[in-house]
Amino acid sequence: MRGYLSHDTVVEVPAAVIWDVYRSLELGRLLNELLQDVIGKIEVVQGDGGVGTILNVTFPPGTPGPSYMKEMITKIDDEMRVKEAEVIEGGDKDLGFVLYRRRLQIIEKDAESCISRSSVEYEIDDKLEDIASQASTKPLEILAEVVGKYLKEKRSSSN
Structure with a gap:
């Protein structure tokens, strides 16, 4: 069974x-600073932030399911x-997903705002169809909102 979910969040920050x-390791640093209690702690296992970089995410205590996941950055365009x-170990893989790919896309709206499109593509054995309902773009939506708000405030304070 294959599935795809997508959600658009308007962010009041220029796309660039x-x-x-x-596109950089700055995202992990910001998540550790702003969302560690929601998303977890992100550590670089190997790489410089480009394609092939492996990240380890340790979920916050009390999070249902697996306690960690490792994901590999597979594309930066x-x-x-x-x-x-893509999740390569733990997390969604431990739940039974054969493939779990997160995708972030920034779409320019105008000079001062953009759309952060969060999507998840997954594959799971047909026998585990009920687990497919656990696929979600929610963590990416939260990321877009919080990072967007942080960058907007940072831009405002520096003007």
Whole structure:
């Protein structure tokens, strides 16, 4: 069984500004600073933030399911402003997903705002169909809202 979920979040920050953060290790640093209690702690296992980088995410205490996941960045497209990562260990893999790919895309709306498109693509054995309902874009939506708000405030305070 295959599935796909997508959600758009309007962010009041220029596309280039938010992409500079999303495409780099700065995103993990910001998540550790702003969302550690919601998403967890992110550590670089190997790599420099580019394709092939492996990240370890330790979920906050009390989070149902697996306590961690490792994901590998599989795509960074600066022209289309797309970043993809696949879970390679723990997390959604431990729940039974054969493939669990997160995708962030930044779409320019106008000079001062953009759309952060969060999507999840997954594959799961047909016998585990009930687990497919656990696939969610919610963590990516929260990421877009919080990072967008942080960058907007940072821009406002520096003007």
